[in-house]
Amino acid sequence: MATIQIRTAIPGPKSKALMDRRNAAVARGPFHSTPIFVAKGEGAVLEDVDGNRFLDFAGGIGCLNMGHRAPRVLEALSKQLDQFLHVCFSVTPYESYIAVAEKLNALAPGDFPKKSVLVNSGAEAVENAIKIARAYTKRPAVICFEDAFHGRTLMAMTLTSKPHPYKAGFEPLATDVYRIPYAYAYRSQAGTTVEEFAHHLEDAFKRHVAAENVAAVIAEPVLGEGGFVVPPREYFAALHKICKKHGILFIADEVQSGIARTGKWFASEHFGIEPDLVVSAKSLGGGLPLAAVTGRAEVMDAPGVGGLGGTFGGNPLSCAAALAALETIEKEGLLARSLEIGKKFEARARGWQKKMELVGDVRGLGGMCAIELVRDERTKEPADSETKELSKYCYEHGVINITAGTYGNVMRILVPLVVTDEQFDEGLDVIEAGLASVAEKRQLAQATV
Numbered sequence: 001m002a003t004i005q006i007r008t009a010i011p012g013p014k015s016k017a018l019m020d021r022r023n024a025a026v027a028r029g030p031f032h033s034t035p036i037f038v039a040k041g042e043g044a045v046l047e048d049v050d051g052n053r054f055l056d057f058a059g060g061i062g063c064l065n066m067g068h069r070a071p072r073v074l075e076a077l078s079k080q081l082d083q084f085l086h087v088c089f090s091v092t093p094y095e096s097y098i099a100v101a102e103k104l105n106a107l108a109p110g111d112f113p114k115k116s117v118l119v120n121s122g123a124e125a126v127e128n129a130i131k132i133a134r135a136y137t138k139r140p141a142v143i144c145f146e147d148a149f150h151g152r153t154l155m156a157m158t159l160t161s162k163p164h165p166y167k168a169g170f171e172p173l174a175t176d177v178y179r180i181p182y183a184y185a186y187r188s189q190a191g192t193t194v195e196e197f198a199h200h201l202e203d204a205f206k207r208h209v210a211a212e213n214v215a216a217v218i219a220e221p222v223l224g225e226g227g228f229v230v231p232p233r234e235y236f237a238a239l240h241k242i243c244k245k246h247g248i249l250f251i252a253d254e255v256q257s258g259i260a261r262t263g264k265w266f267a268s269e270h271f272g273i274e275p276d277l278v279v280s281a282k283s284l285g286g287g288l289p290l291a292a293v294t295g296r297a298e299v300m301d302a303p304g305v306g307g308l309g310g311t312f313g314g315n316p317l318s319c320a321a322a323l324a325a326l327e328t329i330e331k332e333g334l335l336a337r338s339l340e341i342g343k344k345f346e347a348r349a350r351g352w353q354k355k356m357e358l359v360g361d362v363r364g365l366g367g368m369c370a371i372e373l374v375r376d377e378r379t380k381e382p383a384d385s386e387t388k389e390l391s392k393y394c395y396e397h398g399v400i401n402i403t404a405g406t407y408g409n410v411m412r413i414l415v416p417l418v419v420t421d422e423q424f425d426e427g428l429d430v431i432e433a434g435l436a437s438v439a440e441k442r443q444l445a446q447a448t449v
């Protein structure tokens, strides 16, 4: 039986009424990928307030790798509800915070002593990673990448690449941040080698900032918001080697790519690197807000007592949920499942690419997969309005999805890894029908010009 059930026009009357209230009461700033208000979530399925049932291919932007309301997470939360809610780790500490840190220290790549600190959001973790790197190296500068996304707080938005909507109007930005191109093969000159991509870092030391002033290089192992770009396998090792030569720390922002999304606990593992610091968030909390910086013990201990932390960082409910979420990933084999999902997606999407010029690139790492839409396979003109249209088609036909990319022309898949094969196929059928519909409209429009 089909999972998707659409009973009303999308959005339905109750969602519409809520959107009116939202517009009256909530600031314009927070963006919505869909006009649908949710009533219930389970596994990879969402039900809206009008009784429509959707497949969730967005997972709250990659926060639900273990699925909505994962049973172990619910059980752990319910136990924690009977104990205490908030006490503040800085006032009266508790065991679950330590257990999450121990788990992350064991899971993060690198065969060396590690420590962690817990905070509330990806952006906050990025801010802390930079503070820690500066405290350790006693250097001010940070190097980041084109097409990067690191969050919306001051340092995080400065590190983020895209001016609109993330930075423009919010200046002045943080200082001592320098940006180099990422290894975005699809939009680079054909045949660009790993050495050429990595050379941008050495070049930055000549053109922008002295290497001895650089505390850290921060990179997403797979670009998230920037369009799920997967660099060549040897890229980060080449960058890390340059960092080591100059005493610069390498920070992997694994907020979106971490916690099983790519078929490994951290995407860095695919690239054979051991970052000095790893930033995690999103699926770490099993649906609750939790983020972390994990790294070399001596680096993590550079800030003094009281220099890191916050009122709610690593709150007891989030820690209980995190331990259960990590256990779910382990016990339900979700690392392997992510790889299967990636393979299944690639097989289908390559078929679309063969049939439709619109599908310019198919890429991904495990279950972190995407298609990049273009108007012309030769010029690679980004098909941004078509991507929006595809996204709308998909949610109107029962697949919640999100787009990405500096040009807004990428559809990304962050489906909960507990999705069944039948559900995943059903969702992919909707995307395929959506692509066909968008391509057909484009042909008709061209024929009438």
Ligand code: PLP
Residues within 6 Å of the ligand: 061, 121, 122, 123, 124, 126, 149, 150, 151, 152, 220, 224, 225, 253, 254, 255, 256, 257, 281, 282
């Ligand atoms: N870093 C990456 C790679 C992200 O994808 C995100 C959010 O999407 C962030 C940082 C910011 O995380 P948050 O929205 O939890 O602040």
